[in-house]
Amino acid sequence: NAGVTQTPKFQVLKTGQSMTLQCAQDMNHNSMYWYRQDPGMGLRLIYYSASEGTTDKGEVPNGYNVSRLNKREFSLRLESAAPSQTSVYFCATSIYTEQFFGPGTRLTVL
Amino acid sequence: DAKTTQPNSMESNEEEPVHLPCNHSTISGTDYIHWYRQLPSQGPEYVIHGLTSNVNNRMASLAIAEDRKSSTLILHRATLRDAAVYYCILITSYGKLTFGQGTILTVHP
Numbered sequence: 001n002a003g004v005t006q007t008p009k010f011q012v013l014k015t016g017q018s019m020t021l022q023c024a025q026d027m028n029h030n031s032m033y034w035y036r037q038d039p040g041m042g043l044r045l046i047y048y049s050a051s052e053g054t055t056d057k058g059e060v061p062n063g064y065n066v067s068r069l070n071k072r073e074f075s076l077r078l079e080s081a082a083p084s085q086t087s088v089y090f091c092a093t094s095i096y097t098e099q100f101f102g103p104g105t106r107l108t109v110l
Numbered sequence: 111d112a113k114t115t116q117p118n119s120m121e122s123n124e125e126e127p128v129h130l131p132c133n134h135s136t137i138s139g140t141d142y143i144h145w146y147r148q149l150p151s152q153g154p155e156y157v158i159h160g161l162t163s164n165v166n167n168r169m170a171s172l173a174i175a176e177d178r179k180s181s182t183l184i185l186h187r188a189t190l191r192d193a194a195v196y197y198c199i200l201i202t203s204y205g206k207l208t209f210g211q212g213t214i215l216t217v218h219p
Contacts, residue, residue, distance in 0.1 A: 048206060092154075102153055
């Protein structure tokens with residue numbers, strides 16, 4: 001069992017470029033989440049998906065889009081990256097109230 | 111959303127107990143109290159959760175005040191691997207976690 005996997009692990013973008021962060025889980029969980037963590041801060045929820053086919057905004061959704069492709073995969077897209085989106089991005093899944101996190105993607109926007 | 115208040119940092123010696131406090135005076139009757147920890151360069155990891163009664167698991171114990179306005183995470187014998195940021199979180203609807211800044215725990219050998 002890989003649990004929650006994220007790709008890529010690291011990425012450097014120029015302002016205005018686009019990219020998609022991938023998240024996959026083999027835990028058969030319905031709910032999936034995307035968070036961002038800025039230096040010295042706690043995590044903030046960007047988007048979440050309570051089940052396949054549904055997505056909802058979290059605390060900081062501006063500048064991002066998501067796709068819940070199937071039960072296993074939940075992707076996060078930056079259409080036009082900005083330096084303010086430099087952060088570490090974590091994907092998570094949950095069953096009941098316990099969440100399981102991936103290893104994170106460290107994104108730098110120049 | 112109900113908020114939590116934790117000390118910015120705490121220190122402990124290896125093999126001593128650690129008590130990490132959390133205040134949540136605006137907790138609602140249906141909020142669960144969750145604790146997560148984040149080791150350096152890793153994603154957060156679930157530690158324990160409870161509603162009203164004290165809870166124990168292999169990692170830690172959770173002591174919840176009778177009025178539920180505060181709780182304490184107890185690590186019975188701290189190890190160097192317990193050095194992390196510990197987050198006390200109240201679960202909102204749909205299981206959304208609202209993270210504060212947490213407590214940085216330093217464990218001295």
